[in-house]
Amino acid sequence: MSVAKNFKIILTKSHVVYFPGQDIDGIVQFNIGEKIETTGVHLELTGLSYVSFEEKLKKTKNAGICHHSSLERYWHTKIDLATKDGATFSLTTGTYQYPFTAQLPDDLPTSFECENGCTRYYLRSYISRESQGDLDCLLPFTVITFFNLNDSPYAMRSEEAEDVQTVGCCTSGSVNTRLKVAKLGYVPGEKIHINGECDNKTQNTLKNASLDLKMNITLKATDKERFLQKDVRTWRLGEIQANTTLCLDDLHLVVPPLPSSGSRFCNNIDVHYCLQLTVQVTSGVTSTASVGLIIGNVPLELGDNVFTGRKGADDSEHTDKQLPDPIRSLTRKLNGAAVSRDSDFTVTLDHYFPLPGPGVDDYQERVPLQCPEIKWHPSYLCFVQRPDKGTDGT
Known part of the structure; x- marks a missing residue:
């Protein structure tokens, strides 16, 4: 003991x-x-x-x-x-x-x-x-390092992608997927308004169609890089009958708690996001339309910012007091209040937690600890509807 x-x-x-x-x-x-x-x-x-x-x-x-x-x-x-x-x-x-x-x-x-x-x-x-x-x-x-979407010249831009896959050597029809977002910049808790469709011009029922929010990770070691792609959220779209069109215009997606794009101040890890519409055409063919997204943690002042409900809004006053003054002043102008939400990324901090030694450049081994393992996940700013306040914060 x-x-x-x-x-x-x-x-x-x-x-x-x-x-x-x-x-x-x-x-x-x-x-x-x-x-x-x-x-x-x-x-x-x-x-x-x-x-x-x-x-x-x-x-x-x-x-x-x-x-x-x-x-x-x-x-x-x-x-x-x-x-x-x-x-x-x-x-x-x-x-x-x-x-x-x-x-x-x-x-x-x-x-x-x-x-x-x-x-x-x-x-x-x-x-x-x-x-x-x-x-x-x-x-x-x-x-949490602040990424103000208002500082990005691309956050207000729209983006559209389209893909056409022909089935049966141009005799059995084609599958056309199209995806468009009105802007690229979003914060966790914000709804993404989707404009898109999948036009199934074949005689087959397409059973596997999904919309995926993907995290693209580049790991940068001293002499090698590795690219990883992780599915953050998947929305199943159901079957698409022969010679019918699946419309996505009424589909509103919510950005979960996530780290911001870009990994500012970090040279080891780079993070970016995309929204991808994927339809399985045949066993070896997919029709895919993908648009990039910019995830920040300070919302755009202009444009239509629609946040989730008020669940957790009681914590917004506590979070608001912790924000630096310039960020607090900006967020109070919006109809969204910042709260802290746990992410889905859980890690176990075990007995070999990577501690840095005195010679960081020569570091190779992980140092054993005496304390028990810990299951932990980071938390990120997530925006909810501001309770009983107007867009001016009063």
Whole structure:
């Protein structure tokens, strides 16, 4: 049984979502069941991105696997909560609490999680023990970097895509898919107005038709890049009978909680989005129309911004107080209020959490920890209808 019980980090904010430049504060707390000798109680605050993937070598005589990785460290601060200049001292039985505060740097990328990479922020408190190993406590938290869609010259642009697939050597007809969005820029919680159709000019019933919101991820290791595509949301469209047209004009899609496009300040990971209409024509042929989307977290001031219902709107006042003044002033002009919503991306922080060592450029190994694994997912700004307020925020 561990001699340090209920070892935890408690943040002052009830929602563990922060923005660059803000203060992060709280307490480290634990109970000592029996006296231990230590050289200090410490707290590390760290932000990093890490990508790691393998490549099979096929064109060499000695075929094998090549490992590619890259680590960027954006922030690392160590706070000595209790120390006696490196000398050993005793922690006797009882409850210990240590307050802390630190300021986040201004240039931090948004938290992100995927199978082969992450941009991650965490607090790690540990009790140093020279002969028995450190006792650890780990707490991840989300950092959100603002992407104001009003700063993008492309966010207000419309985009259209079309694809035609011929069946039966031009004798049995064709399948024509078309997809159009009135603008490219959206925030989580906003509805996407779709204009599109699938015109089935064949004698066959098309059974597999879907509209997919896809995340396109580029992982950038030191000497290799890997492209991943992840389905964020899928909307099944049902069957399309022979010689009929499926119209999508009345279909309204809602953007889920997501990190913003582009991965600003991060060189390891690049993220972009697209909306794709896919219809299975034959077993080996699909008709696909795809348009790009720009996901931000500050909505467009112009245009028709339609947000989801008011579920969670009671939390908007709490989130509003945390926003920097320029962003708060802008969002108050809209009919949408920002709340913090959990994403669908869940990760397990296990005993081999990727901690950066002193030589970041030479970093290869992942450091084992003593604390138990943690299931965690980042949270992102999501907009809902502002309750009982006009578009001017009054």
